[in-house]
Amino acid sequence: MAYFADIERVQYEGVQSKNPYAFKFYNPTQVVAGKTMEEHLRFGMAYWHTLVAGGADPFGVETASRPWSHYTGMDLAKARVEALFELLDKLSIPYFCFHDVDIAPEGDSLREFYNNIDTVVELIEQHMKQSGKKLLWNTANMFSNPRFMHGAASTCNADVYAHAAAQIKKGLEVGKRLGAENYVFWGGREGYETLLNTDYALEQDNMARMFHMAIDYAKEIGFDAQFLIEPKPKEPTKHQYDFDAATAIAFLQKYDLNNHFKLNLEANHATLAGHTFQHELRVARTNGMLGSLDANQGDLLIGWDTDEFPVDLYAATTTMYEVLQNGGIGRGGINFDAKVRRPSYAADDLVIAHIAGMDTFAKGLTTAARLLEDRVFEDFIDKRYSSFREGIGADVVNGKATLSSLADYALNNEQPRANESGREELLKATLNQYLVTE
Amino acid sequence: MAYFADIERVQYEGVQSKNPYAFKFYNPTQVVAGKTMEEHLRFGMAYWHTLVAGGADPFGVETASRPWSHYTGMDLAKARVEALFELLDKLSIPYFCFHDVDIAPEGDSLREFYNNIDTVVELIEQHMKQSGKKLLWNTANMFSNPRFMHGAASTCNADVYAHAAAQIKKGLEVGKRLGAENYVFWGGREGYETLLNTDYALEQDNMARMFHMAIDYAKEIGFDAQFLIEPKPKEPTKHQYDFDAATAIAFLQKYDLNNHFKLNLEANHATLAGHTFQHELRVARTNGMLGSLDANQGDLLIGWDTDEFPVDLYAATTTMYEVLQNGGIGRGGINFDAKVRRPSYAADDLVIAHIAGMDTFAKGLTTAARLLEDRVFEDFIDKRYSSFREGIGADVVNGKATLSSLADYALNNEQPRANESGREELLKATLNQYLVTE
């Protein structure tokens, strides 16, 4: 059946279109910097926000009006699968992502949960075959159930740890069956509420143990997806262990996991940690750890995770700039980990909001590509650091310099090279010019 | 001469004293947990805030009234040395810390700067011998001079890089001469204002190169101080590379520097990064990286570095709790990187503020020691994590578990161990009881 019968498959109509159900920037087959937009952007839909969530917040119940919300139990689970593939089709989104609990009810036991998952996965598999849609990544939700109140891989309760392991095991099996490109770990309860009751060292060690077991099991079953850690600094937990990209990298290095993992970076998580999204991307790509993106945006005047659909052209441009500099997003994608505002409760807001996000990234892509083609920042940077390509600077880079040789140079350097202006205002004004032109 | 002639050496008078120039909690010879307070706390005075700074802020000039402020040039430099040792003596503070530019004017050339340093260092050395006071750490200021506008070890200008190296070289020599326990690197301009003009990867590499050169030179001259990196997330730079403890550790691991460095952690830097100070200490000590402390406090409703003298008993208690758990602060100390408020401009505010800070840490020490002696948190934590000392939990910790074994266990675990309450409110109320009693 069709849940969005009134909505046609969304078409590209260009920037002047006044049709709310049309793309203004996203033209999947348009070639940008040698690839189509579709190939660059690898958009994904987030099962939880789009098929499951309903607009509840800490001060109010759900508002969403969804054409499948009269169902319950496994019927609801199946209806959501149908709605997913209809939306993917109508929006020309090639990928989707889910947590285990998004697709199937937990039931009364782990065994029942496994069975429910199997039933729904079979349905998903059929739809995937028919539609050609693909699984960008799946994951296990180890934060909503009360059992995880003290954490999952970082819990103080060994039985809960075992349960978490069982969910991950099943998740890896599901990922393999559905050909997932990636498998994600987001540790919503991996952290602490207060250090007064926390064995921080044991919790860190246990998390590393779980990751190693996951790697081993994936190898055992021949699941070769890219493993991703998704950093977030806080919320729901007061402090989360994967605070930001650098913290996750420190952890992965310490426990000899860095060759097995990359990062799934989320815009709103970056800003909650005090960083721009571009910063997190830069840290990751400089460390060879850029895995995949959760596309959304926060409100920087707000201290919690608002997961808004991305509509900021500056952020989209700098994001795609980093992705292009990275040589693309690889096996990752751009997953809309975003939810419609609570008052945007109508079913077609889901369509409109994805269009908004896809258009924003499409415009970000074309702007970033033109900036790179014209080497707007690259030429500036090349010149700026040119002193490290000759003389004493080259000695530094080549490892020939010592404190003594540098001090000698400095002592005898009667006319040191003057600094040049960083030209931040000029560069930002130039970015504006690129943004408002084609 | 005496700059604080009206102030006697500060004595311990106990908590009921109304004498502003007496200690209420700090009793240097009092034994706590097996050591004297003096041995535990290893207080240091910060040359820059106490001898040099004058209360200027971005909207106003200096307010401070200092009995040595009529001097200029090298006379001022010498007067500050005298004032330092007088204050150390009157406050019974055993250590001090300085940047190169704190003790000597830069003059018109690097050579002149070296000479000025040598002159003042000789004077400091004499005072140290006479007084028994010691150098906790020294460092090079590579952020105030305009040449460092684009960074020092992360500059885009190779000649500036060489100058920075020359300052570090001299700093290491001075440290060796004065028997410094530690040598500190704080990268106030090591970061970026905007990624649009920044070669992030080169800057990181160059920083690592500088650190390696410093290690090599210290070895060459036989200077065996502990090397410390001091993280700070931002300010003056928009983003600083040593954002927090975890970020610094990631960097040190990546560049094979982690065996050569520990961390100098500062309370106000922690909160600017979104962490409690206790968190930063816990991260560092869990990684074997707890080096030394910069004691101060910020205002959590304020977004910049206020460097207030520490007067929060909660923070002091949790800080000393971590230090005691670490087996002490080692070669590090507790340096008052703190400044009197701009309207606290009188000379004796310097004395009063240090008393406030020392008393706060003394009370924090005794409270933490009693909490540990009574195992208030330890017993709770031991019980909380007890499931990892037996059965399936022990298998996890011992490396015997796999995803499959854990999943089997979970599937057949009909009565999983219930979670127990985290008791955060009880633990915090208990902390209050300890805080207000002796």
Next chain:
Amino acid sequence: MAYFADIERVQYEGVQSKNPYAFKFYNPTQVVAGKTMEEHLRFGMAYWHTLVAGGADPFGVETASRPWSHYTGMDLAKARVEALFELLDKLSIPYFCFHDVDIAPEGDSLREFYNNIDTVVELIEQHMKQSGKKLLWNTANMFSNPRFMHGAASTCNADVYAHAAAQIKKGLEVGKRLGAENYVFWGGREGYETLLNTDYALEQDNMARMFHMAIDYAKEIGFDAQFLIEPKPKEPTKHQYDFDAATAIAFLQKYDLNNHFKLNLEANHATLAGHTFQHELRVARTNGMLGSLDANQGDLLIGWDTDEFPVDLYAATTTMYEVLQNGGIGRGGINFDAKVRRPSYAADDLVIAHIAGMDTFAKGLTTAARLLEDRVFEDFIDKRYSSFREGIGADVVNGKATLSSLADYALNNEQPRANESGREELLKATLNQYLVTE
């Protein structure tokens, strides 16, 4: 029946007690500054957090284990009433507070809701008579139901506005029947998500109209409670109209409502607005608007409303300092608008957490009273501003000065009065002395 049969009525045992179910500071009959602790503190219990909520957060479902949670519908409503009065009794808390939806299910129609309310109110009334417990305030929840997605008194939908009015009308009637001391308005959805779709001026006007109608109706039915507005800057709405005390006062002044309202101030709302709680209290009392307190605390490193039980002795001391300076809290009280942490899910955590909060305020009260008795801050302030009690300063205060007379004075004032140190460090260290002594 008894839901907390294992817990005796909580007794005062003093600061050395290790009994988690005893007061360490709160001794209801102890006289402080001329009144008993009970008279000063007028504690209230919050129905929503303690009887209704269960620890859900945006990333997880309820964890709470409550002995009444097996009931549903009106049975649950009645069980909660019983549990309330049992807890009030066991904790010696004299007051309680509720929203309409806390006490009764909304049912399928407004009429049914009215009926449900009437049924439960009758039960509450009986319990009040038997126990002597009193209603500090009641209010209408006009933020949880989906109908309020765009606001209640500031909605764009006139039918929703009418519904809100009907809830307020009933609330005023219930308040009168139960002898409420106050009636509260908290506008959780009175604000906007984006100005792009908002008629700000109309929304403000309509809010004022609703308040005037409420005043008129209260007068009509002879309900003479104190009306209170509760400011909060944001959450759930991106921007809420009653941002903070000053903003609420501006609104009340503009719409000629300031003689009919006072403020219900909440600690965590203050910090979310960038203020200390003491600041909000000072603003309110200076404007004669200090009405009542919602006692809790936030985590200043966290950007959302955590509503923790208050355990910070500094905050409690400065809060009670303002209350004492205000001549008491009047018809208001200290309502624990606080929830146990999600992992503190056990039923007795409710008891423990209230003890923690009550003890914290009791200690804050005694400390503030001693500070005032000794005029620690008052004498300092008197001296500090003494120049405004004589000469040119007195002319200013008495309205005799003009710019010209002041400029003449300044031009001819050859030795202007020097500023004196603000002594912030000394005052804070002195506060510490008072805090840790009796």
Next chain:
Amino acid sequence: MAYFADIERVQYEGVQSKNPYAFKFYNPTQVVAGKTMEEHLRFGMAYWHTLVAGGADPFGVETASRPWSHYTGMDLAKARVEALFELLDKLSIPYFCFHDVDIAPEGDSLREFYNNIDTVVELIEQHMKQSGKKLLWNTANMFSNPRFMHGAASTCNADVYAHAAAQIKKGLEVGKRLGAENYVFWGGREGYETLLNTDYALEQDNMARMFHMAIDYAKEIGFDAQFLIEPKPKEPTKHQYDFDAATAIAFLQKYDLNNHFKLNLEANHATLAGHTFQHELRVARTNGMLGSLDANQGDLLIGWDTDEFPVDLYAATTTMYEVLQNGGIGRGGINFDAKVRRPSYAADDLVIAHIAGMDTFAKGLTTAARLLEDRVFEDFIDKRYSSFREGIGADVVNGKATLSSLADYALNNEQPRANESGREELLKATLNQYLVTE
């Protein structure tokens, strides 16, 4: 003489121009919504940032290279006047703004300061006559000098209060002489560092007294400028009394000053207070208090006032949207209270940065004008609130409704009007379309 001899008068060259010294959007004579860009925007240059400041920050000295920086004393003061008018001319900026201390050295006495001011004002007057440039506003700097460490109008020292009055008196005289359109009060030290030493009520009263005296004196000398208060929440002071627009309005209402003042709103001050700039503008215009704008931008991940040149097209568009809705900025203007980044230290960065800011506002203006012309948001809002133009909604607006009539309506309203989606995502996506097209 010419300080910027190498730079021609800046011309409009259009969005494709690659000339850093050309306008890409600002075309002064272009007509938008019935007025020229020049008439709409009324740009002003800030004396302090552009002619005086040099890039110092709390961790570093000045970096700026200014062609007039070799002068000192009154020669420097005169050189800055020449540089000002040259820059105003080259940038086609019609207005400027200054503090008293920006234009003249304070000297050794108030009398000398008056004399210095008179000398420079005469020079400014001559340049104004020759050039046709105008004074948007002037003000007195009552925050930089140490005497103001405890405040100016809110000081605890009556002699300092008198000195502040003398500066304001002179400022009003200077404003009258130079035909200033406005006179501004920004209270950088009007606030407190800690409430522990503060007589908040007296300080507020004294501030109001000063404002009344200023009104009286302006009337006395026939100076009819618009008086403006400039809110800022904090920095340099921990809490500033004019926290935001609403707080300033509350103060002005309380002290019967609201008919004599409007607000000078600054973007970076808005965000430091937790608001968007659009919010502050909306509050002000709804209260008839929109006076003038300080154009700049902050970095929302940074907690201090960065005063960056405005380059955010979203902010500029929503700002100009509010200004257009206000019927223009009246006697106010758009003053670039912005400074070049410390590493943008070259003299021509001043020109480039102003171009960036002017272009940003020009593009914001044209985008806002098109949005209004097409009634993009207006039609949506009209429809959204239509229920308040008929039936029960009209009764509310017309004052005919009561709680009883509304409750009756609600009780009998069997099919309440459904809420409609707020369409935030659609509106923001539409804004993007307008932003990137002409």
